[in-house]
Amino acid sequence: MARVNIEDVARASGVSVATVSRALRGLPNVSPATRRRVMEVASHMGYRPDPNAARLAAGKTATVGLCVTAIPIWYTGQVSAGAEAVLTVAGYDLVLIVVADRQTRRRTLGEAAGLAKRVDGLLMVDIVPTADERVGLQRAGLPWVMVGAADPSTPSVVVDNMGGAAQAARHLLELGHRRIGLISGGRAAFENSTPRERRDGFVEALAEAGVRFDPRLERPGNFSALGGYEAMMALLESSDRPSAVFAMSDEMAIGAARAAAERGLKVPDDLSVVGFDDHELAFAFGLTTIRQPATELGSEGARRLLGLLDGGPGDGRIVLPTELVVRESTGPPREKHP
């Protein structure tokens, strides 16, 4: 119960409580000798300031809220890990806030006044606050940065989704593919810009090569392996099936490859597959993919937020690059096209 409090330390070191507070927090206007003595006494007594008292008195929580739509997801894990690393070093606690459905959303983002008392700022992972939510957050004086999904009026760090999708498309085009399927997002928990950007980048790159994207070749895969599997099964039912497919995530791509295998199709001979992520297991699948720096997304987002909390500027967005990683799931089409 380490019941030693600041008053005990003050008494033991023969100074006032105020001086102890200043000395321990590294504030100016404390003589070196005093500071040294106080620090010694405090450490000797095993004194740990009570964060709750500090929060109440100072109005700051030294805590950041990490808002995610779901925890058990590769992407969430990467981003969280990146964020945690920088927040911890900066002395911030990280509380997890899952914003999965309308209900939890109302209880969290909708309660900015309550939220503001538990965290100093928010990191929104792939979440786009509504107009109402923004107003609430602003009114509560709660700064936030967006990660993964961007917004012109909010500090955000994103990945070059259009560019990445274009890399995928061009890679397939160069191999000679013309009829290319797309496994996209679909009924994600909340709409955000990512699937749209990847779609746009993909379609544009095709257009630049003179290939018109056939919308019948697009299927939602819900960013899950099973969704990718089902999407691919649907695409394979067509008599005029694609010779290649771009999935907006590795998990969907892997599901898609599975579907092809079940239909007796060889990857890449009968079907080329490219994903997006460079998931830990992508190499084991030999999956060609667009690597995105998911951990960095989290660490950059956290740095950004810390900047805001220090009163920094904060507008603008950071765009992180993607990289094409060629493995064995892509190759030239078997028929026709050279």
Next chain:
Amino acid sequence: MARVNIEDVARASGVSVATVSRALRGLPNVSPATRRRVMEVASHMGYRPDPNAARLAAGKTATVGLCVTAIPIWYTGQVSAGAEAVLTVAGYDLVLIVVADRQTRRRTLGEAAGLAKRVDGLLMVDIVPTADERVGLQRAGLPWVMVGAADPSTPSVVVDNMGGAAQAARHLLELGHRRIGLISGGRAAFENSTPRERRDGFVEALAEAGVRFDPRLERPGNFSALGGYEAMMALLESSDRPSAVFAMSDEMAIGAARAAAERGLKVPDDLSVVGFDDHELAFAFGLTTIRQPATELGSEGARRLLGLLDGGPGDGRIVLPTELVVRESTGPPREKHP
């Protein structure tokens, strides 16, 4: 800045601050009429109690610390999701505490006095506190429950590791395998009982069938896909290579299958592979595996901790069952054995 505080509410509803506090928290000894009025006024004014003040006054944080050795891992994600769901419903915040190396460990588990001021209890995922750490936690009055790794003297919820590993072994034995490799944990961040239990269950099941486990067939895979890959490569170098392998996680199993493929071996004809987890992507690999209820591990652990926080008993352990899921990565050995 929702600056309305409890005093404002008291004034507006014509009662004392104490009464507002009681009414809003559902404490007894408040007349129904008063309670109703206070609640109405409070909600009308948009009053949100300040958790920091409540914590300071009551000495409780309504927060649980989730201690993990690493975030971006399938298992951690599952467990965290399970825990988060029940904690949120119970009104607890969840702070993430990463205990990766000695340093972070000292700063967190080693600082029980400080920890006790930010959380009411701890959920330790695959972490075994040292004797010193236990003493510190106890002295600080901080209850904890262990998840994934058990300990006789601590409330814990685990999976039937021995039983699960035995299921894997028996499945392979029934198929006719006799020379079976083992890809185990190895240099995990911190030792815990899980790898040992799985090894014991595996070896015992072999022994029961009259098969003596050849220790040269064991390689550490570090619970990662790459580790599994490397471990398998090493196992395949032997002239007397195994006809089957059991990996203690799906990620390692998938890495192992990849290694086999690169060496020109077909799964399962040349090599049977069974994993442990039933990872989201296991189906896409056609991986035979031992399914473990990872999410339930987290939710049960959280329930257990809430029980402790309510002053419940708390000793003993819960063991969750595993299940063999047969897919296509296992089959009879090609040569000799029937």
Next chain:
DNA sequence: CTGAAAGCGCTTACAG
């Protein structure tokens, strides 16, 4: 069933 008051352990102007 209700209120007055002390207390939780800090931080922060304000004086000096």
Next chain:
DNA sequence: CTGAAAGCGCTTACAG
């Protein structure tokens, strides 16, 4: 450079 004091917003005996 240092201290006395108010204040942060609650909870909790204690009286009544």
